[in-house]
Amino acid sequence: xxxxxxxxxxxxxxxxxxxxxxxxxxxxxxxxxxxxxxxxxxxxxxxxxxxxxxxxxxxxxxxxxxxxxxxxxxxxxxxxxxxxxxxxxxxxxxxxxxxxxxxxxxxxxxxxxxxxxxxxxxxxxxxxxxxxxxxxxxxxxxxxxxxxxxxxxxxxxxxxxxxxxxxxxxxxxxxxxxxxxxxxxxxxxxxxxxxxxxxxxxxxxxxxxxxxxxxxxxxxxxxxxxxxxxxxxxxxxxxxxxxxxxxxxxxxxxxxxxxxxxxxxxxxxxxxxxxxxxxxxxxxxxxxxxxxxxxxxxxxxxxxxxxxxxxxxxxxxxxxxxxxxxxxxxxxxxxxxxxxxxxxxxxxxxxxxxxxxxxxxxxxxxxxxxxxxxxxxxxxxxxxxxxxxxxxxxxxxxxxxxxxxxxxxxxxxxxxxxxxxxxxxxxxxxxxxxxxxxxxxxxxxxxxxxxxxxxxxxxxxx
Numbered sequence: 001x002x003x004x005x006x007x008x009x010x011x012x013x014x015x016x017x018x019x020x021x022x023x024x025x026x027x028x029x030x031x032x033x034x035x036x037x038x039x040x041x042x043x044x045x046x047x048x049x050x051x052x053x054x055x056x057x058x059x060x061x062x063x064x065x066x067x068x069x070x071x072x073x074x075x076x077x078x079x080x081x082x083x084x085x086x087x088x089x090x091x092x093x094x095x096x097x098x099x100x101x102x103x104x105x106x107x108x109x110x111x112x113x114x115x116x117x118x119x120x121x122x123x124x125x126x127x128x129x130x131x132x133x134x135x136x137x138x139x140x141x142x143x144x145x146x147x148x149x150x151x152x153x154x155x156x157x158x159x160x161x162x163x164x165x166x167x168x169x170x171x172x173x174x175x176x177x178x179x180x181x182x183x184x185x186x187x188x189x190x191x192x193x194x195x196x197x198x199x200x201x202x203x204x205x206x207x208x209x210x211x212x213x214x215x216x217x218x219x220x221x222x223x224x225x226x227x228x229x230x231x232x233x234x235x236x237x238x239x240x241x242x243x244x245x246x247x248x249x250x251x252x253x254x255x256x257x258x259x260x261x262x263x264x265x266x267x268x269x270x271x272x273x274x275x276x277x278x279x280x281x282x283x284x285x286x287x288x289x290x291x292x293x294x295x296x297x298x299x300x301x302x303x304x305x306x307x308x309x310x311x312x313x314x315x316x317x318x319x320x321x322x323x324x325x326x327x328x329x330x331x332x333x334x335x336x337x338x339x340x341x342x343x344x345x346x347x348x349x350x351x352x353x354x355x356x357x358x359x360x361x362x363x364x365x366x367x368x369x370x371x372x373x374x375x376x377x378x379x380x381x382x383x384x385x386x387x388x389x390x391x392x393x394x395x396x397x398x399x400x401x402x403x404x405x406x407x408x409x410x411x412x413x414x415x416x417x418x419x420x421x422x423x424x425x426x427x428x429x430x431x432x433x434x435x436x437x438x439x440x441x442x443x444x445x446x447x448x449x450x451x452x453x454x455x456x457x458x459x460x461x462x
Contacts, residue, residue, distance in 0.1 A: 105156025
């Protein structure tokens with residue numbers, strides 16, 4: 001059962017989505033007030049001492065979160081979404097009608113091509129262009145038309161058989177279709193589904209006006225796409241200026257043009273910030289910068305793109321919660337931003353406002369940054385991870401620890417891709433299968449259980 005609670009805070013409307021599962025409050029989607037990732041434990045803390053919290057016995061702590069600016073008001077969520085019968089494709093509030101009822105989908109998955117992770121869910125794109133997801137489903141982020149029903153094994157995403165790229169945000173998911181259209185499903189508090197509403201969607205729903213995308217990137221509560229002409233458009237949470245349209249303290253329920261460089265070839269979307277890889281090998285970032293995650297040498301938020309210092313040969317960029325990493329053409333990896341758990345991999349816990357090298361990593365072929373840990377796929381097929389290891393998400397057989405330098409995930413020697421989640425990690429394998437490890441409270445490991453795994457465990461793909 002979902003319960004939405006509104007109250008007024010600093011003159012702005014605040015909405016909490018409380019999710020009850022098996023009669024326990026196990027998740028609180030903290031929206032407007034804090035802009036923090038969804039977790040077992042969530043709290044809103046104001047300068048005046050207000051605290052709203054719900055937790056289970058095993059609740060992990062959340063990152064420090066500043067109170068909202070008393071002078072920044074946000075629009076309250078839309079109250080529309082009721083379908084009309086006019087046949088014009090719009091509801092009473094002028095938004096797109098809800099998508100069709102879910103379908104049963106294919107009985108089995110083909111070989112895994114791509115694997116992605118959210119906070120408490122995971123998804124794969126298979127060779128037949130179908131998408132399967134598993135784990136938490138409080139807001140419909142699995143796309144199977146059955147919101148609130150967690151799935152410890154993969155389920156088919158309804159009505160999606162032509163996906164070419166997928167991405168997972170905190171508690172929503174998106175896919176780029178062969179046609180260039182983009183569809184999203186799950187939590188829509190910030191308008192991150194992109195359909196002009198704040199109505200959660202439990203099956204894929206078209207992003208308004210986006211029909212010629214070539215790339216997509218999905219983050220905490222916002223998403224971005226590169227269009228065929230090279231323009232970058234973003235939608236969803238814009239509290240810190242992460243949409244790149246020069247605004248802050250707002251949300252965008254449909255795509256807006258970001259003031260990105262004209263030669264963007266890839267995007268990376270975090271929780272509070274966004275980064276773009278340029279054709280020159282340089283990286284530009286924008287949005288929140290409280291921990292130096294924009295890499296410009298400051299902690300000043302930037303609603304428009306700013307250049308990351310010292311990087312001119314990047315071939316990939318990945319954005320976490322409050323940190324960012326880039327893979328260089330040489331195979332070396334550079335990271336910057338928050339480093340409380342060693343997620344920068346430089347053998348320290350010192351926050352960095354400009355890039356530093358990850359210790360001992362010289363052969364990376366892919367990278368993935370998330371909340372407080374980071375992983376890299378090595379040329380050998382091994383996976384190396386560093387940072388927070390509270391739930392065994394580094395995959396070395398331990399938990400309740402941190403590592404300031406890369407550790408090799410045990411038993412993984414044939415990986416073809418890697419994705420770091422909140423407290424878990426997944427990798428695709430050369431044999432077309434997938435493995436995950438770490439936190440499993442919502443079944444996000446995909447092995448049919450909710451048992452935390454400290455080493456790689458096979459996903460029970462159908």
